[in-house]
Amino acid sequence: MTPPSDLVRKPKAPPKSKIASGIVARKEKPEGATAVMVRPLMAKGNRDNEEETFYVKLRAEADRGLIDMGRGTLHLGFHLDPIHTVHWNNLAEPLCFELKGPAGIKLSNGKGSAPKVNAPSDIDPREFLIEIDSSVGKIGQPLHLEVSYFACDDEEGWCRAVTHQYEIELRRDRDAGSVRSPGAGRGFDRRQQPGGRGGFGQRRRPDPEQMLERLDTNGDGVISLAEARGPMIDRFKTMDADNDGSLSRNELQQHFERRSSRR
Structure with a gap:
């Protein structure tokens, strides 16, 4: 006789939907754009007792005219940090x-919003171009940036509103996009970058399986150049050990191990 418990139908979990990519138009960077200094600021009211996680990496780039004479174009790129498993909501x-900006600085658009996207979620970068004109010549004081967005992590089951603040110094970043840590003074500390669950200075090694789950949009088990996002695009050829135009789980694992051994 069939027990009553076996007659109760258990609902199936909905299949995981692929997170969209390649659907948000990219902004063309100004000619000769160079990465400039970016320093994240701790949230107001945070007295160094709370950790803060940056799910987005900010890369700011300026043309030569803006860096040298205070007149030109600033490119802002907000890239989801691949060390996390979040996506845009x-x-x-x-x-x-x-x-x-400081007094005497004119901005073409001091406020802006990313375009509306039809897909419920995606991982494409959000980019903006801002024209800056200084009446005092070369800009010596930093610009102040505040950004707000909604992020979700399907694996951990949360969606939340996030707000972060940064200072941008219009001078060349010789570390090409490394991020200053709060309280780090004038120097760089590569060990203290946004990332990982603990925020600054506490990074976890990326998981190849999670990265494949997020970026492999066609489900073929590898990441193509078209599917790559953020810094992975620039490192793609180096990571592609067998030069077959795609990144396998083993190639991702080997790349992360090499980077970890150099720290």
């Missing part, structure tokens, strides 16, 4: 920012 308000 497009069912909420899109990413928005506010940029402020």
Whole structure:
């Protein structure tokens, strides 16, 4: 006789939907753009007692005219940090920012929002171009940037609103996009970058399986150059050990192990 418990139908979990990519138009960077200094700021009211996780890496690039004479174009790129498993929540308000400069600085758009996206979620970068004109010549004081966005992590089961603040110094970043840690003074500390669950200075090694799950949009088990995002695009040829135009799980694992051994 069939027990009553076996007659109760258990609902199946909905299949995981692939997170979209390659659907947000990229902004063309100004000619000769160079990475400039970016320093994240701790949230107001945070007295160094709370850790802060940056799910997005900010890369700021300026043309030569802006760096040398205070007049030119600034490119802001917000890239989801691949060390996390988050994606943009497009069912909420899109990413928005506010940029402020010192006296005498004119900004073409001091406030802006990312475009609305039809897909419920994606991992494409959000980019903006801002024209800056200084009446005092070369800009010596930093710009202040505040950004707000909604991020989700399906594996951990959360969606939350996030707000971060940065200072941008219009001088060349010789480390090409490394991020200053709060309280680090004028120097760089590569060990203290946003990433990992613990925030600054506490990074976890990326998981190849999670990265494949996020970036392998066609489900063929590898990551193609078209599917790569953020810094992975620049490192793709180095990571592609067998030069077959795609990144396998083993190639991802080997790349992460090499980077970890150099720290």
